[in-house]
Amino acid sequence: MARIDCPNCKKPASSKHKQCPHCQFALQGLTEQSRQVIATQHYYEQKQKLMNHSFLALILFLSGFLYLYSRTPEPQSTEMMICQGAIAVGFLWYLINRIRIVFLKKK
Missing domain, CATH: 1.10.287 (Helix Hairpins)
Structure with missing residues (x-):
């Protein structure tokens, strides 16, 4: 279980969460590259x-x-x-x- 930053709200969440506990953004199935793309768009x-x-x-x-x-x-x-x-x-x-x-x- 690794800690990742949500690409939407930038708050920490577990890599095993399906959704961000802070903003309910879907984290399941996101690769590191897709997280970076979403963070850049945000x-x-x-x-x-x-x-x-x-x-x-x-x-x-x-x-x-x-x-x-x-x-x-x-x-x-x-x-x-x-x-x-x-x-x-x-x-x-x-x-x-x-x-x-x-x-x-x-x-």
Whole structure:
């Protein structure tokens, strides 16, 4: 009985388990090569999801700036607060996603 890492959730499981006890992924009959292929696919799916989130955050950030400088809302108005909120949320969301991508690459 050897310990293997689940290709789906990366948590340890026994090689004799039919399914991963953590994520219920089918482990029975997988070769080492197929486990590596599944793990690589899972990595690229996660990376693509984080890149999509980064793109959406960047769009939110830039749309806040675009509205702020094209419409020039009154100071202390609701429009100004929404623009500043969109800029702040988009910027923080973008930074967080980029950090998550860096940690994903280090795994």
